[in-house]
Amino acid sequence: MTEAVSLIAGLAGLTFAIRLAGYLAGAHLPATGRWARAFDALPGCLIAALVTLLLAEAGRIEGVAAVVAFTVAAATRSLPVTMIAGIATVAGLQAVV
Structure with missing residues (x-):
């Protein structure tokens, strides 16, 4: 092997x-109670922490893409559309800059 x-x-x-x-x-x-609510909130908290850390280290292009993605997410409530908008924003700005 x-x-x-x-x-x-x-x-x-x-x-x-x-x-x-x-x-x-x-x-x-x-399945119920305080701990159950905490465990239900944990995935969202972890994602928010990771995104915050990445944005703290990001440049202007990533910051603009984050604002665009957040706006699209709030308007559409669609994860695929939000991801496409964020990726397209980064790709478009990198091509211009």
């Missing part, structure tokens, strides 16, 4: 183990 195949097999095994652990742990999480 080559080194690359060993690496891929190991990463696949770890990915499966992490997903299985999440599934098993998720069965023991509360």
Whole structure:
């Protein structure tokens, strides 16, 4: 077995183990109450934190694209349309600048 195949097999095994652990742990999480509300809000909080960090380090082009994407998201409530608008804005501004 080559080194690359060993690496891929190991990463696949770890990915499966992490997903299985999440599934098993998720069965023991509360379905109601304060903790359930906190766990429901967690994915959105993580995405907001990552986006904030990226925007803090971004340049003008990415900042303009973020404003465009936010505006499109508020207007359409469509993730694919928002992503396309943001990517098109970055590509268009990079082509111009």
